[in-house]
Amino acid sequence: MAENRLGRAGMIALGAIVTILAVTGSAFVIAGANPLDAYTAYFLTPLTREFTLLEVLNKATPILFTGTAVAIAFRAGYWNIGVEGQLLMGAVAAAGIGQVVDGWSPIVVLPLMVAGGALAGAAWALVPALLRVKMGIDEVVTTLLLNPVALLVVQGLLHGPWKDPETGFPESPRIAEAAEFPQLSEFIPLIGRSRLHLGFVLAVVLILIAWYVLSRTSTGLRVRAVGLSPRGARFAGIKVDRTLLRVALVSGAIAGVAGVSEVAGIQFRLTEGVSPGFGYTGVVVAMLGGLAMPGVLLAGLLLGDLSVGASSAVRTLQIPSQVGDVVQGTMLLVVVGAVAIYRWRTTREDDRPADEGEPEPEEPPDKPEDAAPVEEPPT
Amino acid sequence: MMFFADIIAATFRNATPLVYGTVGETYTERAGILNLGVEGTMYAGAFFGFAVAYQTGDPWIGLLGAIVVGLIAGALMALMTVTLGANQHVSGLGLTIVLIGISEFANRMLFTGGSLARIEPMPLWDPLADLGGPLGTIANQYGLTYIAFFLVVPISWWVLMKTPLGLSIRAVGENPEAADVAGINVFRVRYIALMIGGALMAVGGAFITLAVLGTFTLDIIAGRGWVVIALVIFGRWRIFRGVFGALIFAAVYSLGLRLRITPGFEDIPNEVMLALPYLFVILALALSGRNVPYPGAYLKPYRRS
Numbered sequence: 001m002a003e004n005r006l007g008r009a010g011m012i013a014l015g016a017i018v019t020i021l022a023v024t025g026s027a028f029v030i031a032g033a034n035p036l037d038a039y040t041a042y043f044l045t046p047l048t049r050e051f052t053l054l055e056v057l058n059k060a061t062p063i064l065f066t067g068t069a070v071a072i073a074f075r076a077g078y079w080n081i082g083v084e085g086q087l088l089m090g091a092v093a094a095a096g097i098g099q100v101v102d103g104w105s106p107i108v109v110l111p112l113m114v115a116g117g118a119l120a121g122a123a124w125a126l127v128p129a130l131l132r133v134k135m136g137i138d139e140v141v142t143t144l145l146l147n148p149v150a151l152l153v154v155q156g157l158l159h160g161p162w163k164d165p166e167t168g169f170p171e172s173p174r175i176a177e178a179a180e181f182p183q184l185s186e187f188i189p190l191i192g193r194s195r196l197h198l199g200f201v202l203a204v205v206l207i208l209i210a211w212y213v214l215s216r217t218s219t220g221l222r223v224r225a226v227g228l229s230p231r232g233a234r235f236a237g238i239k240v241d242r243t244l245l246r247v248a249l250v251s252g253a254i255a256g257v258a259g260v261s262e263v264a265g266i267q268f269r270l271t272e273g274v275s276p277g278f279g280y281t282g283v284v285v286a287m288l289g290g291l292a293m294p295g296v297l298l299a300g301l302l303l304g305d306l307s308v309g310a311s312s313a314v315r316t317l318q319i320p321s322q323v324g325d326v327v328q329g330t331m332l333l334v335v336v337g338a339v340a341i342y343r344w345r346t347t348r349e350d351d352r353p354a355d356e357g358e359p360e361p362e363e364p365p366d367k368p369e370d371a372a373p374v375e376e377p378p379t
Numbered sequence: 380m381m382f383f384a385d386i387i388a389a390t391f392r393n394a395t396p397l398v399y400g401t402v403g404e405t406y407t408e409r410a411g412i413l414n415l416g417v418e419g420t421m422y423a424g425a426f427f428g429f430a431v432a433y434q435t436g437d438p439w440i441g442l443l444g445a446i447v448v449g450l451i452a453g454a455l456m457a458l459m460t461v462t463l464g465a466n467q468h469v470s471g472l473g474l475t476i477v478l479i480g481i482s483e484f485a486n487r488m489l490f491t492g493g494s495l496a497r498i499e500p501m502p503l504w505d506p507l508a509d510l511g512g513p514l515g516t517i518a519n520q521y522g523l524t525y526i527a528f529f530l531v532v533p534i535s536w537w538v539l540m541k542t543p544l545g546l547s548i549r550a551v552g553e554n555p556e557a558a559d560v561a562g563i564n565v566f567r568v569r570y571i572a573l574m575i576g577g578a579l580m581a582v583g584g585a586f587i588t589l590a591v592l593g594t595f596t597l598d599i600i601a602g603r604g605w606v607v608i609a610l611v612i613f614g615r616w617r618i619f620r621g622v623f624g625a626l627i628f629a630a631v632y633s634l635g636l637r638l639r640i641t642p643g644f645e646d647i648p649n650e651v652m653l654a655l656p657y658l659f660v661i662l663a664l665a666l667s668g669r670n671v672p673y674p675g676a677y678l679k680p681y682r683r684s
Binding site: 144 | 413459463477484602606612648650653664670
């Protein structure tokens with residue numbers, strides 16, 4: 001049995017890789033590049049020089065945050081697709097705090113920035129979460145709709161009160177020096193000249209904590225139980241609504257820190273382009289990582305690699321940068337499809353009812369009337 | 380008087396892409412599939428509709444191109460969620476990412492550099508021009524708006540509620556096992572629903588490039604697809620309620636745009652006006668979205684055992 005299953009997993013993985021290569025290879029050919037050169041440029045070249053390698057870690061930083069935010073929420077069956085907007089609110093908070101702390105000590109300012117961004121992200125996640133647990137309103141819709149609203153908040157600030165008084169550009173004034181995330185090259189002599197900053201360290205520490213909490217604590221067990229089966233979790237005495245609310249707030253807070261990291265570590269001001277869709281890329285990272293923290297780390301690094309490779313291939317091979325998005329999206333669809341086939345085949349083999357092997361909770365969690373009769377666990 | 384006529388006219392115009400999207404998404408969700416690819420499908424419809432129109436010089440052939448792209452997008456979503464039984468949320472988001480990526484890639488390849496590519500947009504139909512006055516203003520609309528409200532909406536209602544195909548779509552969305560026992564090919568019906576839905580969404584996107592703007596710009600859909608998802612729930616999977624929601628959204632949006640150029644309101648930031656309709660939809664969902672009757676097989680893949 002085991003070998004059989006392993007063999008099938010291998011076949012499905014092979015099929016997935018061939019599909020990805022076929023689709024992305026066609027895109028490269030259309031762009032007028034040799035696919036082999038293109039793959040090398042996209043995935044290998046960034047790893048060959050120290051500067052580009054550090055840039056890979058740099059590009060991975062925001063999507064490690066957003067990937068973690070998405071993965072935690074999805075594990076609990078809470079479909080937070082508003083990470084993009086929560087990130088933007090964190091960026092707004094960072095730019096706001098960063099403008100008023102001139103002359104303060106970084107030891108005070110940096111924690112304040114992170115806390116402020118986390119709070120702002122969590123606040124942006126609060127309304128959809130409350131609507132979901134109190135009234136059963138589908139969080140997919142409300143979190144999605146708040147993304148354009150968050151972008152409008154950013155644009156409103158940048159075209160209004162925060163417009164740069166000197167240049168007149170829609171950019172906030174530069175944040176105070178104390179609010180800037182220190183660059184790692186200042187502390188670690190081994191690291192050469194690079195933009196890599198404190199945000200990367202925070203992201204990795206966060207992933208370690210999230211891994212520990214999710215897989216080694218009773219809190220993590222509750223989160224996973226709610227995600228697997230809200231009804232079952234409720235029978236087991238878990239307060240499902242409270243768990244979902246907390247997961248949503250934590251997810252939003254992490255997304256907010258992603259915004260802080262971009263403002264304090266890279267841009268040093270708020271701009272309209274502070275996030276080129278990091279929130280949505282977070283979904284890709286979370287799913288490629290199998291919603292598990294080690295996977296999120298690997299997937300974030302892989303997409304960071306892809307991002308650096310795609311932008312250098314614009315110069316070296318004249319491949320438009322948009323092909324990078326196509327590669328990313330294709331990988332997501334193929335991997336999600338392959339996982340679905342694998343689970344289906346495996347569960348059928350085991351002669352279990354087919355629907356038990358699904359990755360998502362069996363009950364659409366947004367149907368409160370289903371849940372109501374079992375609200376009170378037998379005591 | 381003309382103030383209100385302007386806003387009513389703009390409401391129907393701004394509602395048009397949402398109406399196509401909402402009707403399209405209603406087909407797919409009635410069949411049990413949440414298609415979050417709607418944002419990307421509208422985007423691809425907008426771009427490829429424009430690209431085909433630009434190459435052929437005829438916006439109606441462009442519309443045909445958009446429909447083909449929408450059918451393909453729907454089939455791709457069906458491959459993911461019906462054949463493979465993959466997670467619907469993630470498949471839809473992935474489809475959106477891929478379709479926006481492909482559209483922007485193709486935009487870069489076809490229209491790089493040089494001056495802004497433009498087409499002669501679709502003309503306005505003006506059946507009541509002789510009347511003049513407010514009615515003439517309101518009736519002065521693009522053909523695709525007339526087609527949306529007078530053909531697509533009533534026909535789709537009729538198809539979903541009164542025809543065997545519609546019964547099959549609703550059956551596979553409520554209880555695929557029972558539908559299968561009754562001899563309905565669940566997989567085929569879901570493919571059909573997703574492809575009809577995809578075509579309609581793509582037309583909604585193409586309306587913006589082919590009729591309103593006559594050109595393509597990045598971020599052209601700007602979250603309209605997400606609004607559509609909300610409108611379908613607001614409409615409780617009923618065509619006319621969904622269209623009503625689209626009209627309310629478009630009315631708030633149009634009023635906001637009009638107030639910007641109305642004396643006395645210039646001080647309100649543009650962004651507040653633009654954010655209002657989104658907040659309005661969330662409020663509407665909060666007020667009316669309790670205990671909505673989701674299709675029975677919503678989000679559930681079907682497998683024959």
